[in-house]
Amino acid sequence: MRRLCSVIGWSSVATGVLCLTLFSLPVQAEMYVAGQVGVNIPQKLRTVQWDAGGGPLDGNNLSLHNSLMYGAKLGYYFDSLKWLGVETEVFNATPHVKQQNLTIGGIDFGTAPGLNLRVLTWAPVNLVVRYQMGAFEPYAGVGLGVFFSRFSDGTDSSSSTDVGLNAQLGLRYRVTTNLAFFGEYKFNHATLSHSNMGTTGLGMSAYYNAHNLVFGVGYHF
Secondary structure, eight states: OHHHHHHHHHHHHHHHHHHHHHHTSOTTSEEEEEEEEEEEEEOOBEEEEEESSSOEEEBOOBOBOOEEEEEEEEEEEOSSSTTEEEEEEEEEEOOOBOSEEEEETTEEEEEEOOBEEEEEEEEEEEEEEEOOBTTEEEEEEEEEEEEEEEEEOSSOEEEEEEEEEEEEEEEEEESSSSEEEEEEEEEEEEEEEESOOGGGOOEEEEEEEEEEEEEEEEEEO
């Protein structure tokens, strides 16, 4: 609980500062809002550990489904350093756990049913750099990611909030001064830590790594 409050507190402060900065900027500054949609391609959940109160037990890697991802961005490029900007973004994906073999502590439990998994990613502040080549703008960014994950089997559920990495590499095409299209690759990394997986009472932690291929439309003020 203390960890969750800390994450929410620092993230809220970061977002508050960013929003105050953005909305206090002069009108001529280059702000933008954008919508994004694409595909989330997760790797297997790795370094899986289960905890039933007697210490961690190693588990096998767990395969995840590809899923739709969608979200939005709000950002700003500095007027004095036009190649440098900051943005905040949020996006949602549902990389559900596949039905597959389950091993815990070296014991084979056979085929386990799949689990629903939702991961809402919030990047309070991304630092973004770009290179302007006329209508084309390649760019890259990196920042803190806050990952809100939820496992569910239709009856029981478990939620967790964890901090990780959010990185991006993209190409923007300015159709007009204000309208832009962009394609983007996004990488996410976090350790998802769930203390109670439903009625089983099992705790679970695992590395979550996901690739996202994104298309978006932005409006620049």
